[in-house]
Amino acid sequence: MNSAPPEKDSSDSVSQRPSRCPFAPWVEGHPLLGNSLAFLRDTTGFLLRAHEKHGSPFRIRMLWLRFTVLLGFEARDFMKSGGERHLTRHPVFDPVGEQLGASDFALAISGEKHMQLRPLLQMAYSREIASPFVPDFIESTRRIIRGWKAGQAREVFESVQEIAFEQYCQVMGRASFREQYADCRKVTDMNMEVGGRVLPLWLFRWPPYRAARRRVLKLMWAIVEQRRNEAGSTTNGAPPPRPDIIDTLMSVRFPDGRPMTNDEVVCYAMYGFAGSCSYMGRLISFMLHEILTRPELMAALTREVDEAFSAGFKDSSDVARMRLLRGVYLETLRFRPVSQGMPYVAKEDFEFQGRTVRKGDMVVLSQLPTLFADPPFKNPRLFDPSRCMEPRNEHRKGGAFNPFGMHHRTCAATGLVELMAMTQVATLLHEFDLEMVPGDYQLRMTVKPLPAPDRRFRMRPTPRAKPAPPAPAEGLSPLREEVYLAAFPGAEDPDVASALKEAHFESFAPGTSIIKQGDTADKFYVIAEGRVQVIRESSGGESKILAELGSGECFGEIGLLLGIPRTATVRVSSSSPVKTLTMPAPAFRKIVAASDMVSSEITRVVRRRTAGQRIREWIATHSLESGLSRLRGFTAATLQPNTCILREGDQPDRFHLIWQGSATVLRRDPDSAEQPVAELTGGDYFGETGLLNRSPRNATVVTSGDSNSILLSCDRAEFEHLVLEAGGRDGDLAWSLVRRLHGE
Numbered sequence: 001m002n003s004a005p006p007e008k009d010s011s012d013s014v015s016q017r018p019s020r021c022p023f024a025p026w027v028e029g030h031p032l033l034g035n036s037l038a039f040l041r042d043t044t045g046f047l048l049r050a051h052e053k054h055g056s057p058f059r060i061r062m063l064w065l066r067f068t069v070l071l072g073f074e075a076r077d078f079m080k081s082g083g084e085r086h087l088t089r090h091p092v093f094d095p096v097g098e099q100l101g102a103s104d105f106a107l108a109i110s111g112e113k114h115m116q117l118r119p120l121l122q123m124a125y126s127r128e129i130a131s132p133f134v135p136d137f138i139e140s141t142r143r144i145i146r147g148w149k150a151g152q153a154r155e156v157f158e159s160v161q162e163i164a165f166e167q168y169c170q171v172m173g174r175a176s177f178r179e180q181y182a183d184c185r186k187v188t189d190m191n192m193e194v195g196g197r198v199l200p201l202w203l204f205r206w207p208p209y210r211a212a213r214r215r216v217l218k219l220m221w222a223i224v225e226q227r228r229n230e231a232g233s234t235t236n237g238a239p240p241p242r243p244d245i246i247d248t249l250m251s252v253r254f255p256d257g258r259p260m261t262n263d264e265v266v267c268y269a270m271y272g273f274a275g276s277c278s279y280m281g282r283l284i285s286f287m288l289h290e291i292l293t294r295p296e297l298m299a300a301l302t303r304e305v306d307e308a309f310s311a312g313f314k315d316s317s318d319v320a321r322m323r324l325l326r327g328v329y330l331e332t333l334r335f336r337p338v339s340q341g342m343p344y345v346a347k348e349d350f351e352f353q354g355r356t357v358r359k360g361d362m363v364v365l366s367q368l369p370t371l372f373a374d375p376p377f378k379n380p381r382l383f384d385p386s387r388c389m390e391p392r393n394e395h396r397k398g399g400a401f402n403p404f405g406m407h408h409r410t411c412a413a414t415g416l417v418e419l420m421a422m423t424q425v426a427t428l429l430h431e432f433d434l435e436m437v438p439g440d441y442q443l444r445m446t447v448k449p450l451p452a453p454d455r456r457f458r459m460r461p462t463p464r465a466k467p468a469p470p471a472p473a474e475g476l477s478p479l480r481e482e483v484y485l486a487a488f489p490g491a492e493d494p495d496v497a498s499a500l501k502e503a504h505f506e507s508f509a510p511g512t513s514i515i516k517q518g519d520t521a522d523k524f525y526v527i528a529e530g531r532v533q534v535i536r537e538s539s540g541g542e543s544k545i546l547a548e549l550g551s552g553e554c555f556g557e558i559g560l561l562l563g564i565p566r567t568a569t570v571r572v573s574s575s576s577p578v579k580t581l582t583m584p585a586p587a588f589r590k591i592v593a594a595s596d597m598v599s600s601e602i603t604r605v606v607r608r609r610t611a612g613q614r615i616r617e618w619i620a621t622h623s624l625e626s627g628l629s630r631l632r633g634f635t636a637a638t639l640q641p642n643t644c645i646l647r648e649g650d651q652p653d654r655f656h657l658i659w660q661g662s663a664t665v666l667r668r669d670p671d672s673a674e675q676p677v678a679e680l681t682g683g684d685y686f687g688e689t690g691l692l693n694r695s696p697r698n699a700t701v702v703t704s705g706d707s708n709s710i711l712l713s714c715d716r717a718e719f720e721h722l723v724l725e726a727g728g729r730d731g732d733l734a735w736s737l738v739r740r741l742h743g744e
Contacts, residue, residue, distance in 0.1 A: 021356040024057040024068055034061025040447045043340050044368055047071065051369050057355055065197055067362045069341070072369035074353055076399065079365065079407040083352075084110055087344035087363060096195040099187070099204060101217065102267035106412075116255055118412060119593040121268060124248040127415030128561065128598045129171065131316040132242040136170040137423040138313055145431060145461070153437040153458040156288055160424065161185075161281030167420045168276035172245045172269050173223055180219060183212040187270075188277045189448075196343070196449025197362075220266040224250070228262070231564075243562050245269055251563040275413060276420070279338055282452045284421050286336035287328060289443055289453060290383050291425070292436040297385070298429070301325055305426040316415075316598055319422050327385035329421055330395055333403035334371045335383045338450050341366030342409055367402035376400050390689065391698040397667065415596040432461035496595045499587035500609055508578045517569045521559025524588040524599075525570075526606045527551050530578030535569045548573070552735075554603045560585050561592075581610050611734030616683035618741045619659060624710065627659060630741050633718030637711050639703045645711065648674075648700045652690030655719040656701075657737070658682050661709025666700040674700060688733060691719050 027050045029035040038046045039062060047069065050058050056071040070078060089108045097105025106117050123129075141163050148154065162181065169177045177184065190209050193199040203209065227246055243251075249265045260268075291298050304324050312318065320326070341364040348359050357363060372380040376397035377387060387394040395401035404411035411417070428434065437458040444454045505528070508514055514525065517537050527549060534547040534555065546568060549555060559566050572578045583606065591602055619627065624636060636659065639645070645656060648668060658680055665678040665686070677699070680686060690697050703709045714722070725736045 021351050021354055024059045024355045024357075025054050026059050026061070027054065029061060034063065036062050040445070042445060043447055043451050044337060047340065047366060047368050048372060055353070056369075057352055057357070062197075065362060067364050068346075068357050069364045069366055070352055071341075071366045073373070073400075075365045076367065076370060076402065076406050078352060079409065083350075084344075084409075086346060086348055086350040086357075088347040089344055091345045092197075092343045093195060095201055095204065096191045097267065099191055099213065100267040100270050101263040103263075105267065106271075115408065118408065119589070120249075120252040120254070120260075121412040122593040122596070123252060123561065123589065124245050124268065125272070125413035125416050126592050126598075127316050127419060127596050128557070128592050129243060129245060129248055130416045130419050131598045131600075133171040133244075134313050134315050134319055134419060134423060137167045137420055138427050140166040140170055140176075141424050141427040142431065145428070148461055150463055151460060153460045155455055156457045156459050157281055157285045157452050157455070159459075160284040160288070161277050163424050164276040164280035164284060164420060165273065167424065168272050168280075170244075171416065172272055177219075180216060183216050184270075184273045185277055186212040187216050188274045192274060192278050192450070193448055198449045216270065217266065220270055221262060224262050224265050224269075243558065245272065247562055251561070253563060272413070275417070278450060280417065280420055282338045282450055283332065283336075283417070284424055285453050285457065286338070287332045287421065287425055288428070288434070288459065289436075289457065290332055290335070291328065291429075292434060292459060294383075297328070298434070301328065302429050305430050308426065309430050313423070315600070316419055317600060319419055319426075322422060322426060323389060324385060325422055325426060326418075327387075327389040329418060329425075330388035330401075331383060331385045334377070334380075334388070334395065334401060336451075337368060337371055337403050339403060339405060339411075340364075340368065340450065342405055365406065367406050370400040370402050373398070373400045390693050391695040393698060428461070431464060433464050435460045435462070496591050496597075496605070499583070499590045499594075500606065502587040503581050503583040503606060503609070505610075506580050506582045508572045508580070510572050510574045510577055512572045512578075514570045514572065514578070514580070515556060515566050515568075517566050519566045521556065521564065521566055522585050524554065524556045524560055524583040524585070524602075526554045526581045526583075526603050526610070528579045528581055528607070528610055530576050531573045532570050532578055533573055535571055536567075537569060543569075552603065552607060554599055557588070557599045560588050581606050608734045611738050612683045614738045615657075615734075615741065616681075618738075619682055622741075624659060627712065627741065630743065631657070631712060631714075631737070632740075633721065634712040634714045637713065639709050639711060641703055641705055641707070641709075643703045643709075645701045645703065646687060646697050646699075648697050650697045652687065652695070652697060652716075654713045654715055655685070655687045655691060655722070657685045657712045659710040659712050661703060661707065661711075662705045663701050663709065664704045666702065667698070679704070685734070685737065687713075688719070691716060692723070 027035055030037065035046065039060065050060070050069070051071050056074045057068050059066065059068050061067075087110075089110065093105055093108035097103065097108055104113065104117075106114065106121060109117070144163050144166055148159075165181055165184065166176065166178060169175060186209060190199070190203065190206075194201055194203060224246060227250060231247075231250065246265060246269055249260055249268055251259075253259055291301060301324055304322050308318065308322050311321070344363045344365065346357050346359050346361045346363050350357055371377075374380050376394045377400065378394065386392060402410075404414055404417075437460050441457060443457065445451045446454045503526075508530075514532065515521075515523075517535075529551055531548060531550045532555070533545050534549065536544050536546050538544070549570075555570055556566075558564075588602070591597060597605070628634060628636060634657070639661075645663065646652075646654075648666070660682055662682075663680045663684075663686075664676050665680065666674040667677050668674055680701070686701055687697075689695075722736055722740075723733065725739070
């Protein structure tokens with residue numbers, strides 16, 4: 001039955017239409033309930049079916065509410081072209097911001113103010129801040145699951161919510177808040193459901209909720225006040241051992257130099273409670289459902305996480321080694337999206353795709369159709385983790401993978417979410433044999449306001465016998481980090497590329513202090529050559545060597561992240577000079593905010609760029625014969641412009657270095673048309689990913705320019721020799737080439 005309102009509904013009357021464009025069609029539904037039942041049973045399926053039938057936009061009814069839904073690539077392009085200027089979020093999220101204590105809440109504001117606040121929050125919630133807490137994420141998971149009764153079936157959603165909350169507390173305040181979990185959960189649920197229009201606004205006055213909110217705010221204000229006092233009385237400028245989210249929020253500065261107020265720090269620290277309890281609980285529940293219903297996948301994941309635990313976890317780089325688990329994580333985001341759309345109110349009349357949207361209409365922008373688009377997703381209605389892994393990487397093609405929102409409204413905490421989800425699932429698989437109860441359970445949803453598995457989704461954990469240490473991995477393990485970085489999308493971000501151009505070489509003589517304790521933090525350093533000592537100087541004049549750093553390591557990031565003076569002196573050792581690649585503070589912060597890379601990953605990108613520059617410098621002053629004599633096992637070939645060197649999908653057989661000329665890297669877009677994604681010049685290399693992963697080529701490379709190009713290449717056997725040499729520098733392939741050319 002059609003749920004369209006009766007003819008007397010003035011919103012559809014011709015006289016009040018602002019243009020000749022018609023209004024969006026109504027989706028058929030119940031005469032009284034509208035689309036409520038279909039929406040609550042299967043939100044994703046309902047919206048996708050409506051999109052297939054009506055296109056974008058369409059209108060739906062949820063009891064007393066009316067929504068105009070803009071979907072898919074059209075909605076994405078609407079956001080990219082500045083369409084948000086027609087919309088406002090203040091009526092939706094101002095009440096939530098008031099409950100959390102911020103007058104200008106990030107979810108509500110837009111325009112320049114939002115764009116100023118967004119990078120500050122991205123820094124606070126970044127993987128750079130979360131990375132050192134990976135061991136804490138694992139230990140907090142273990143701390144809770146040790147209290148589980150072996151063999152007793154547990155409701156999945158409730159169980160993983162509690163763990164996610166405990167994980168977030170580690171990176172938020174380096175403490176356990178389990179005694180406050182019930183209050184935090186009550187505040188979170190109420191704000192999610194009122195903000196999502198599931199419950200009416202007046203419930204913010206409900207006495208049990210108001211009491212819980214007072215207790216949580218009092219606790220958070222006390223923590224922030226204490227942290228402010230600790231920061232003011234810190235001796236010798238020593239920072240906390242690991243800066244956390246509160247430290248970072250207190251340190252950020254707005255463009256006018258203003259720091260965040262205590263209320264703002266409390267608000268954005270508390271907002272993470274919503275992310276951990278509501279979003280993380282749903283995401284991890286869906287991950288576990290897909291794993292538990294696929295025994296072969298669970299067995300493969302268990303082997304992978306056992307190997308990872310055997311090697312140990314110190315930071316995000318160890319989490320990144322679990323590539324199958326990351327594929328499951330990404331595919332779950334696509335296949336079981338938690339975020340169904342972004343709510344707004346139209347602040348003026350406007351047209352979208354030939355349809356009229358009226359001022360005052362509730363509007364939802366939904367990315368769901370892009371997540372199920374074919375192409376780039378082959379058989380998108382099937383759950384397939386390999387689509388989000390090398391060499392397929394379908395989630396990186398065509399701008400279709402938008403699980404965290406669209407354009408500038410993408411979640412600021414994507415890296416934090418990834419680390420928390422992957423460490424929790426990995427720990428559960430390492431500690432337990434997990435069984436779904438009942439075994440034939442069919443996933444059913446409850447929507448409040450985001451979809452989650454219902455209470456009947458349970459699992460039975462049985463402690464596992466400690467697995468034997470896995471056999472050493474065969475093949476090219478020294479360069480696993482290199483492969484991960486090559487596949488990491490942040491490395492290709494335009495902001496990253498522009499920031500890297502601001503880095504420059506600096507040389508320091510033996511005994512020189514590169515940075516001095518107490519100085520203003522203004523640069524990030526990557527050591528290209530030589531060694532330095534990190535020295536802490538006490539008020540009594542005594543000095544203590546805290547660490548020694550060498551080629552490939554970095555320093556200076558703590559002061560940049562927290563906006564505090566240098567906490568130690570870094571001095572060149574007396575034996576030899578040091579050469580660094582130095583990056584100004586704004587460039588470093590831009591990379592962290594834009595790409596969500598951690599400092600060790602930034603170091604790898606910087607070192608690769610540095611090595612490329614060293615290779616180009618050597619090529620400029622040496623003959624081709626000299627290059628071939630140093631790069632033993634390589635052969636040279638002269639190629640005309642527009643010659644295909646390797647083709648996407650082909651099996652890998654050679655590794656290539658451009659000696660002279662240029663080449664274009666092409667990848668297929670959603671329409672299978674080849675689009676340029678990068679330009680390579682003399683000193684650049686390519687072809688290593690397929691050889692390392694033993695997987696088909698993930699791109700096509702064609703010579704470019706008006707003149708011939710000269711390429712040096714080697715076969716797999718010689719490439720493996722190069723890889724073994726690279727292992728001495730943490731798998732740095734580029735610097736292995738540099739050492740060969742320089743005869744080191």
